[in-house]
Amino acid sequence: MMNRRTLLALVGSGLLLAACASTPNATVRQPIVFVHGNGDSASIWQTTVWRFEANGWPRDRLHAIDLPYPLARDDDAKAQPGRTSTGEHMAFLKTEVEKVMKATGAGQVVLVANSRGGYAVRNYIQNGGGDKTVSHAVLGGVPNHGVWAVKGFREANEFAGTGPFLTALNAPKNATGDEVSGPVKWLTLRSDNNDKFAQPDGLWIGAKGTPTNVTFDGPALKGAQNVVLPRVDHRETAFSAGAFDATWRFITGQAPQTTAISEQAQPVLNGKVTGLGLSSTDPASGTYSNNLPLPGAYLEVYATDPATGERRGAAVHRKTVGADGVWGPFMAQAGVPYEFVISAPGYAITHIYRSPFPRSSELIHLRAERLAASDKDSKSVVTLTRPRGYFDAGRDRMAFDGKALPGVPPTGAGVSSSKIKQMEDAVRPISAEFNGEKITGRTWPAADNHLVVLELTY
Missing domain, CATH: 3.40.50.1820 (Alpha/Beta hydrolase fold, catalytic domain)
Structure with a gap:
C-alpha cells in the first residue's frame, strides 16, 4: 500500500492521474x-x-x-x-x-x-x-x-x-x-x-x-x-x-454524475500574481486589465477566522514571485478561509479574502490593485466582486455589510462588483453574503495605502 508521502508525490507529478486514465475501464x-x-x-x-x-x-x-x-x-x-x-x-x-x-x-x-x-x-x-x-x-x-x-x-x-x-x-x-x-x-x-x-x-x-x-x-x-x-x-x-x-x-452524450463540486482533504493551490497596465490612450481610466505576471510582488497568505476575518496566527505561506508570477504551490486546509495579501511597488497593499477552497487548483490568480483617486478620502475601501456572474437584486439573496449592495440596480443582472467606502476610523469585520456563500474580511486603512477585496467563488 502507498504511504501518504508517495501518494502526494504521485498526485503532484501527474503519475497517479495517468495511471488512473490507463486502467482498462x-x-x-x-x-x-x-x-x-x-x-x-x-x-x-x-x-x-x-x-x-x-x-x-x-x-x-x-x-x-x-x-x-x-x-x-x-x-x-x-x-x-x-x-x-x-x-x-x-x-x-x-x-x-x-x-x-x-x-x-x-x-x-x-x-x-x-x-x-x-x-x-x-x-x-x-x-x-x-x-x-x-x-x-x-x-x-x-x-x-x-x-x-x-x-x-x-x-x-x-x-x-x-x-x-x-x-x-x-x-x-x-x-x-x-x-x-x-x-x-x-x-x-x-x-x-x-x-x-x-x-x-x-x-x-x-x-x-x-x-x-x-x-x-x-x-x-x-x-x-x-x-x-x-x-x-x-x-x-x-x-x-x-x-x-x-x-x-x-x-x-450522457448526463454528468453530479453538478456539485466534491471536496478534497488538503487542496493544493497555485496561480499567478498579475497587475494593471497604465493606459496612455485613456488618461481618465488610468489603467487597463492584463494577464501579465507581476515579478517582484510579495505575497502572504493567512488563515482567517470565518466569523471575524481576523488572522489565525502567522502567515502560512510567503513568496516573492519571479518572472512567471507564480505564487505557489500552497497546501491549504479544508474548510479554512484565507486572506491573500499582495505588496508591490506602484500598487496598494491588496487584501483579498476568499471562502474555503474545496479542491486543488492552479487557477487561483491574484491581481494587485490601485486605490482610485476618488477613494483616497475614505478611511477604508472594500470591494465585493463576483467574477463568475453578476448581481441580480430580483433573483439573488445577498447582502454587503448587512445592507443592500451599493451600486446594484433593483432589476437586471449587469453589475458584478460593489464598493463600500467606509468613513469611520474603526478597523472592524466586514462581511458579504451571496446565495449561501459568506465571506468575512477586515477593513484596512486607505490612508496607509491598503484596500480590501471580498471575492466570491460561486
Missing part, C-alpha cells in the same frame, strides 16, 4: 481548452474545471488559456496599447491548442468559451484550421450577432453585429444557411432574457432607450444546438452548474 477523454471573455483571465474557469474533475475528467486534460491582453480594441483594424485584435486573439488560441495537442498526443480538442472568447473560437474554426483540430465547440453567452447591430454605429468594433468581423463569421456556410462551420459540432448557451449583452435596449452599453437591433436570442446560431438557461446572467451562461450540465451532456 477508463474512458479516454479529449483535452478541453477553455477560452475566457473580454477583460477576464483563465481563473474564471476555476469552478467549471472543478466540476469536470468531480465527474472524472483528468485534470491534465483541462486547460484554461490566459490571453495576455484580454480587452478588445475599440477599432479592430487599429493598434491600441494593451488590447488585442480579432486576428491576434485567434492566433493566440491556435498556438495554445497546438501546445495542448502536442502535450497530450490528442488528435482533436474540445473548445469551451464565454463571451468574447467565442469570437476567437469561431474565427479559429472558420479561418485558422480549427475545423480539423476541434471536435466540439461550446459557446456560452457569446454575442454572436453583436452587442449592437446599428448601421453606421461603431462598426469597426468587433462587437458590432453589422461590422465586417461578425458579418463574415455569420455568413451562410451552405445552402440551408447555417452560420457555423462543419464538421465541428456546435452548442450555444444563452439566457432567456437576463444577459446584459443580448438586450434589445441599449441600457448596458450606455444608450438607454435606444434600440440595439439585437434580441435575447442573439447568441443562438443557425446550425448549432441552441439551449436556453432560464434567468442566468451573461457569465452564468458559461460558469453556472446548469451550463456545466448542458456542456457535459453535449460533449459526452
Whole structure:
C-alpha cells in the first residue's frame, strides 16, 4: 500500500492521474481548452474545471488559456496599447491548442468559451484550421450577432453585429444557411432574457432607450444546438452548474454524475500574481486589465477566522514571485478561509479574502490593485466582486455589510462588483453574503495605502 508521502508525490507529478486514465475501464477523454471573455483571465474557469474533475475528467486534460491582453480594441483594424485584435486573439488560441495537442498526443480538442472568447473560437474554426483540430465547440453567452447591430454605429468594433468581423463569421456556410462551420459540432448557451449583452435596449452599453437591433436570442446560431438557461446572467451562461450540465451532456452524450463540486482533504493551490497596465490612450481610466505576471510582488497568505476575518496566527505561506508570477504551490486546509495579501511597488497593499477552497487548483490568480483617486478620502475601501456572474437584486439573496449592495440596480443582472467606502476610523469585520456563500474580511486603512477585496467563488 502507498504511504501518504508517495501518494502526494504521485498526485503532484501527474503519475497517479495517468495511471488512473490507463486502467482498462477508463474512458479516454479529449483535452478541453477553455477560452475566457473580454477583460477576464483563465481563473474564471476555476469552478467549471472543478466540476469536470468531480465527474472524472483528468485534470491534465483541462486547460484554461490566459490571453495576455484580454480587452478588445475599440477599432479592430487599429493598434491600441494593451488590447488585442480579432486576428491576434485567434492566433493566440491556435498556438495554445497546438501546445495542448502536442502535450497530450490528442488528435482533436474540445473548445469551451464565454463571451468574447467565442469570437476567437469561431474565427479559429472558420479561418485558422480549427475545423480539423476541434471536435466540439461550446459557446456560452457569446454575442454572436453583436452587442449592437446599428448601421453606421461603431462598426469597426468587433462587437458590432453589422461590422465586417461578425458579418463574415455569420455568413451562410451552405445552402440551408447555417452560420457555423462543419464538421465541428456546435452548442450555444444563452439566457432567456437576463444577459446584459443580448438586450434589445441599449441600457448596458450606455444608450438607454435606444434600440440595439439585437434580441435575447442573439447568441443562438443557425446550425448549432441552441439551449436556453432560464434567468442566468451573461457569465452564468458559461460558469453556472446548469451550463456545466448542458456542456457535459453535449460533449459526452450522457448526463454528468453530479453538478456539485466534491471536496478534497488538503487542496493544493497555485496561480499567478498579475497587475494593471497604465493606459496612455485613456488618461481618465488610468489603467487597463492584463494577464501579465507581476515579478517582484510579495505575497502572504493567512488563515482567517470565518466569523471575524481576523488572522489565525502567522502567515502560512510567503513568496516573492519571479518572472512567471507564480505564487505557489500552497497546501491549504479544508474548510479554512484565507486572506491573500499582495505588496508591490506602484500598487496598494491588496487584501483579498476568499471562502474555503474545496479542491486543488492552479487557477487561483491574484491581481494587485490601485486605490482610485476618488477613494483616497475614505478611511477604508472594500470591494465585493463576483467574477463568475453578476448581481441580480430580483433573483439573488445577498447582502454587503448587512445592507443592500451599493451600486446594484433593483432589476437586471449587469453589475458584478460593489464598493463600500467606509468613513469611520474603526478597523472592524466586514462581511458579504451571496446565495449561501459568506465571506468575512477586515477593513484596512486607505490612508496607509491598503484596500480590501471580498471575492466570491460561486
